[in-house]
Amino acid sequence: xxxKLLEIRDLHTYFxxxxxxxxxxxxxxxxxxxxxxxxxxxxxxxxxSVTALSIxxxxxxxxxxxxxxxxxxxxxxxxxxxxxxxxxxxxNRISMVFQxxxxxxxxxxxxxxxxxxxxxxxxxxxxxxxxxxxxxxxxKTRIPAAENRATDYPHQFSGGMRQRAMIAMGLGCExxxxxxxxxxxxxxxxxxxxxxxxxxxxxxxxxxxLMIITHNLGVxxxxxxxxxxxxxxxxxxxxxAHDIYEDTxxxxxxxxxxxxxxxxxxxxxxxxxxxxxxxxxxxxxEGCSFYPRCTFAVEKCSKEVxxxxxxxxxHQKACWIDVRx
Amino acid sequence: MRTYIIxxxxxxxxxxxxxxxxxxxxxxxxxxxxxDLMLSQQDISADKVTRQxxxxxxxxxxxxxxxxxxxxxxxxxxxxxxxxxxxxxxxWKDIKTRIPVTAELALMSLMISLLVAIPVxxxxxxxxxxxxxxxxxxxxxxxxxxxxxxxGTLVMIYPALWWGWSPSVELIPFRENPLGNIKMFLVPAVxxxxxxxxxxxxxxxxxxxxxxxxxxxxxxxAKGAPEKIVIIRHALKxxxxxxxxxxxxxxxxxxxxxxVIEQIFSLPGIGLLMYDAVLQRDYSVISGLMLxxxxxxxxxxxxxDLSYGWIDPKVRYK
Ligand SMILES: Nc1ncnc2c1ncn2[C@@H]1O[C@H](COP(=O)(O)OP(=O)(O)OP(=O)(O)O)[C@@H](O)[C@H]1O
Ligand SMILES: [Mg+2]
Numbered sequence: 001x002x003x004k005l006l007e008i009r010d011l012h013t014y015f016x017x018x019x020x021x022x023x024x025x026x027x028x029x030x031x032x033x034x035x036x037x038x039x040x041x042x043x044x045x046x047x048x049s050v051t052a053l054s055i056x057x058x059x060x061x062x063x064x065x066x067x068x069x070x071x072x073x074x075x076x077x078x079x080x081x082x083x084x085x086x087x088x089x090x091x092n093r094i095s096m097v098f099q100x101x102x103x104x105x106x107x108x109x110x111x112x113x114x115x116x117x118x119x120x121x122x123x124x125x126x127x128x129x130x131x132x133x134x135x136x137x138x139x140k141t142r143i144p145a146a147e148n149r150a151t152d153y154p155h156q157f158s159g160g161m162r163q164r165a166m167i168a169m170g171l172g173c174e175x176x177x178x179x180x181x182x183x184x185x186x187x188x189x190x191x192x193x194x195x196x197x198x199x200x201x202x203x204x205x206x207x208x209x210l211m212i213i214t215h216n217l218g219v220x221x222x223x224x225x226x227x228x229x230x231x232x233x234x235x236x237x238x239x240x241a242h243d244i245y246e247d248t249x250x251x252x253x254x255x256x257x258x259x260x261x262x263x264x265x266x267x268x269x270x271x272x273x274x275x276x277x278x279x280x281x282x283x284x285x286e287g288c289s290f291y292p293r294c295t296f297a298v299e300k301c302s303k304e305v306x307x308x309x310x311x312x313x314x315h316q317k318a319c320w321i322d323v324r325x
Numbered sequence: 326m327r328t329y330i331i332x333x334x335x336x337x338x339x340x341x342x343x344x345x346x347x348x349x350x351x352x353x354x355x356x357x358x359x360x361d362l363m364l365s366q367q368d369i370s371a372d373k374v375t376r377q378x379x380x381x382x383x384x385x386x387x388x389x390x391x392x393x394x395x396x397x398x399x400x401x402x403x404x405x406x407x408x409x410x411x412x413x414x415x416x417w418k419d420i421k422t423r424i425p426v427t428a429e430l431a432l433m434s435l436m437i438s439l440l441v442a443i444p445v446x447x448x449x450x451x452x453x454x455x456x457x458x459x460x461x462x463x464x465x466x467x468x469x470x471x472x473x474x475x476x477g478t479l480v481m482i483y484p485a486l487w488w489g490w491s492p493s494v495e496l497i498p499f500r501e502n503p504l505g506n507i508k509m510f511l512v513p514a515v516x517x518x519x520x521x522x523x524x525x526x527x528x529x530x531x532x533x534x535x536x537x538x539x540x541x542x543x544x545x546x547a548k549g550a551p552e553k554i555v556i557i558r559h560a561l562k563x564x565x566x567x568x569x570x571x572x573x574x575x576x577x578x579x580x581x582x583x584x585v586i587e588q589i590f591s592l593p594g595i596g597l598l599m600y601d602a603v604l605q606r607d608y609s610v611i612s613g614l615m616l617x618x619x620x621x622x623x624x625x626x627x628x629x630d631l632s633y634g635w636i637d638p639k640v641r642y643k
Contacts (some may be wrong), residue, residue, distance in 0.1 A: 058546055091548035100545070103540040108562045108638060117549050153638040169548070 001322030005007050005176055006032040006055070011069035013047075013054045015151040016062060019282040024064075025186045026233035026284075029308075032177070037200065037210040039241070041217055041256065043278055048213045049099070052179045056090050075178060076246075092122040095170035097199075099164040099182040105154035112138070112150030113166050120173045130172075133252055137168035138151040141198060160191045168200055171206065178203055196223050210226040217256055226314070229253045232279050232289035235308060239315030249324075251296045288320070295323045330631070337623045341616065342397075348615040349393050350606055352572035359606040360385065383410050385608075396612060402419055406613035411605055416613035419598060426496065430583050433510055437518030438525060439572070443565075444524075445528025450537065451556060460525065468523025473582060477589040494625050496593055513590045517582045521575055522563070528571050531566035539563075566637050573629030576622050 011264060013025040025047045032038050053059050054066055057078060073120050078089065099102040105114060115137055116130030125133065140162040154162055170178050173257040180199060196212070197221035200223055201209040201229070211226060220227050220241060224231060227244045228250065229237040236248035248254050255274035274295035280286055291301035302318050308318045360379055380386040384395065397403040406416040446467075449458040499506040529575070537560055538544065545559040585594030595614065602610035632642040 056547055058543060087549045087551055089549070090546065091550075096547045098540060098544055100540050104544045106545070106559055106563070108636070109558070110638075112545075117545075117550070121549050121551075121554070124600040155639050168546075169544075 002034045004031055004032045005036075005074065007070070007072040007227075008051075008055070009052060009070040011051065011071065012062060012067040013050050014067055015061055015064045017282065018278070018295045022281045023284060024053060024281060025235050026281075028230075028233070028235055030068075030228055030235060030238065032168045032209050032211065034176075034202075034209060035207050036226060037203070037212065039220035039227040040211065040213045041220050041227060041231060042217065042230035043215065043256070043274075045278055045281070047281075048230055048256065049181055052096065052181050052211065052213055054192075055179065056094060056096060057086055058090075071210075082250070088122065089117040093175050094177045095173070095175045096172045097163075097166050097178065098182040101159050101166055104166060104304055108155055109240045110151050111154055111162075111207075114154075115150070115165055115169045116172065118169065122173050133172060136301065137166065137171055140202060141165070141168040143168075160195070162199070167195070167202070171202060175208055176208050177209045177211065181199060181213045182215070184247070192219075204278070213310055217244075229256065232284065233281060234289065234318065236290065236319070237317045238308070239313070243313070243315040247315065249311055249315070249322075250319050251294045251321065251323055252290050254323060255293075288318075296323060326634075327551065333627050334643060337620070337627075341619050344398045344619045345612060345616050346393065347606075349396070349612050350389060351596070351609050352603075353389060354604070355606065357606060359383075359608060362606055363411070372480075385410075385541065396609070400455050400616065406616065407598060407609035408606050409602075409610050416610050419610065420595060420614065420617055422597045423555060423598050425499075425593055427583050427587070427596060429499070429506075429510055430514055430586065430592060430594060431579055433514035434461075434517035434582065435512055435572075435579060438520075442522035442525035443561075443568070445473050447533055447556060447561060447564075449526070449530045450533030451552075453534065461530075465523040467527075468512040468520055471520075473520035474589060476520075477513065477586055479513060480516065483587055510592075513586045513592065517579070517586050521581065524570060524575070525568060527560045529564060529568050530553035532567055533560060536560045536564045562636065566633070569632055569636060570631055573626050576625045576629075579620055580622060619637070 009029050011028045012023070014025055015022040028051060030038075036078055037163050038053065041157070042048055051060065051063075054071070055071055055078065057066070059066060064080060069079065073089070074093065078086065081089070105111065112134040113127070116125065116127075116132075116134035118246045119130040119133050120127065121124040135146050135150050138150060140260075143161055143164050149157070149161075154165075157165060160165065167180075178199070196219060199210065212219065214220060219242075224241050226241065227237075227241055228235045229244065231252050236239040237253045238243065238245075238246075244253060246259075248257065252274070255272075259274055274293060279289050279292065285302070286295075287300075287302040287304055288294070288306050291297040294301065298318075298321065304320070306318045306320050310314045310316050328544045338517045360376060362382075363379065364376065377386065384392065387395070396407060399407060404417075405418070408415055411418060412419075438448075445461045449461040452458055496511050497505040525626070533556075540557060543558055550559070583594060584599055586592070587596035589601050598610065599614050601607075602614065
């Protein structure tokens, strides 16, 4: 592989609530290489979005705080940058495509203005100049009649088109990293696949890296080079998409595979949800966070937190048990 | 759009008829008939014949509904609001000469109220729970709780007692002395404006807090927009949609406020005309004024509604 683009070390992002500190991201470390597509999967509430928002330093404070860690992007620790320097990273070197296409666009600004805005902000483009680029970007994301649609408002767009506009918005400044936070859950499966194909090819054109955040292991299998599986604010298994699928080593990943429909799976295939609920992030159990729901659990699991250990190549898991036995 | 406006204007007519009807009859029910007042002032012992003569001359001997129909037909056919019962001047002319004073007072008050309310409301929302937020909120509660006529009266009395300063009683025309004119209106406009700004400020603050939670604000931050742009371009326009409604609702308050404030500061505007007309039971002046004020209030509300189309792209008139 080529150069490292992003290196996250021991990231801790907590939220202060009535119940104490919610440990949304609790010691996450991973790397991202130039041009690579990384998938982050896990159940709702496991800290995927908080990880992404931490990279952009968009954690609402209060209640949230990045307590510790390093986020080294293009050689600089983002957590050490001044607020002004951070403004020049957001939307410029790192752009984010948000999960809710219906609410992530501003209802009172035209789509073209919003798509072109990063160019206004980072390239000093005029409103008109930015609009011209925005039309090109909308064409790239295959919005029909882009010239006319650019002056429409978001409510005049369908859900899929808004999502395309969100993608277009992320491309203008040719960022090094695009983070797509569950870009497709609200859409039907074919649209979902189309958008992900589009996103993948557009990021390839920019030779940018792509981080796809999703519940859906099927998405990950098809689009990601590498996968991080998250549970309760930690990475519990990581490796190539092949490692995760064909050589699964964590009981939680096994559970996810059984419980989530895959894009190319027969719809009638039986889905088995993982028993139980994710833990309360303010009061994590001692030992492994997953052990209360784990069918493999042994005594040790309730006492000691398993570290992330290499099982071969870049494949790592955080589990005391060898699930192959 | 044009048909929408025409429809809306036509819809004003029944409202206006209803409003004038109510006023026309109600004002005649207030004890103290205009003739009694006239006679008592002129110190004429009211024998029945003089009384009937005056009544007849003024057209007040006819039954009330006939008087109303006469008045309405005058308005509709000749655009004639009638004549003052006391002065015999044309009501429309009386109103017209006083429009500039009231318009200036109302516009200045409105501008002051918005210039105070919107920045303070936005600031209070963005720096929620800071000192300035608390100060803004406290002052705005005072603004709601303290009646402006009380404040206005204090302003009239205390500076005069302490420093011998009192607002000018003589109207300074803008064309002759612009500065003096603005100075003259400033104190009453500030009092009325601050009073109105209290509610607007609270609304702006609440709406900003609400809007700032939306996903599209996060999108704006994620683009690298600085705080100023996030707040002004992305949040404020959304927050102002309901504030515009509120300003529309406040128009009658503004009208009522100018009546009282003009009285306190003796500004010869429409409010003072109304005040005097009510005291004198000058029925035709009151009816004419009500029609005029009603029309203005309704038209301003129409303008407010139309401005949604400009501020909120989801609203398109068909
Ligand atoms: N503003 C906040 N205040 C308090 N807690 C928060 C806040 N934002 C996130 N959290 C907590 O952080 C945890 C992780 O949230 P996050 O949004 O990262 O989940 P996610 O993995 O993205 O889930 P989903 O798949 O549903 O989007 C959640 O348990 C949530 O309760
Ligand atoms: Mg999320």
